Amino acid sequence: MTPDDLRAALDLGPQAEEWLSSARAQVADDPARLAVLFPAAGRKVGRGALDGLTGWTADDAARALLLDALPRPRAAAVSRAYTEGDNAEKRAVLRALPILGLGDEGLPLVRDxxxxxxxxxVAAAMGPYAAAHLDDEGWRHGVLKCVFVGVPLAAVASLADRADAELARMLADFAKEREAAGRVVPDDVHLVLNLVDQEA
Structure with a gap:
């Protein structure tokens, strides 16, 4: 995923396109403008789903492009956009992390x-950035959190690459607890157990 991919996926009318180009230029020139422009993205470009980018909406993409326009170093401004944002804005920050070149500086946002x-x-947090930067323990707990709150594990980036015996053990314990309590075990638990079993 690159900023160019996001730009290509956004099918904006002339007015929205002009707003986004102007907003990016303003943020590049004065990062403080992000506080005004970031919340406005949904109203200016819409909130519809983007073709070809699963889970992404137009406002997610526009906000990611605004963050990408920030001059470096940008970690503090990105963190502020997350901390001060509503949940839609927080989700956009999390989705944008892979394109922002923050190294490990975005991990506090994922953990939050x-x-x-x-x-x-939770789904946005477990995307490609978490797959690349979370340590094994943090990543496994992220997968478990997805199962707990009902996020489909299809949302977890690099699941097949990072699933291991310890994750399988954690999920097997979770399944036993659910069964003992007479509760349904999510199908995704068996998906991971089968995945790890096939690799063994």
Missing amino acids: ALRTNDTRL
């Missing part, structure tokens, strides 16, 4: 999202 029970934030 994984402490919530908002399924949109």
Whole structure:
């Protein structure tokens, strides 16, 4: 995923396109403008789903492009956009992390999202950035959080690559607890157990 991919996926009318181009230029020139422009993105470009980018909406993409326009170093401004934003804005920040070149500086935002029970934030947190930067323990707990709150594991980036025996053990324990309590075990638990079993 690159900024060019996001730009290509956005099918904006002339007015929205002009707003986004102007907003990016303003943010590049004065990062403080992000506080005004970031919340406005949904009203200016819409909130519809983007073709070809699963889970992304137009406002997600526009906000990611605004963050990409920030001059470097940008970690503090990105963190502020997340902290001060509503949940839609937080989700956009999480989705944008892979294109922002922050190294590990975005991890506090991922960890914060994984402490919530908002399924949109949890799903966005477990995208490509988490797959590349979360340590094994943090990543496994992120997968478990997805199962707890009902986020489909299809939302977890690099699941097949990172699933391991320890994750399988954690999920097997979770399944036993659910069964003992007479509760349904999500199908995704068996998906991961089968995945790990096939690799063994």
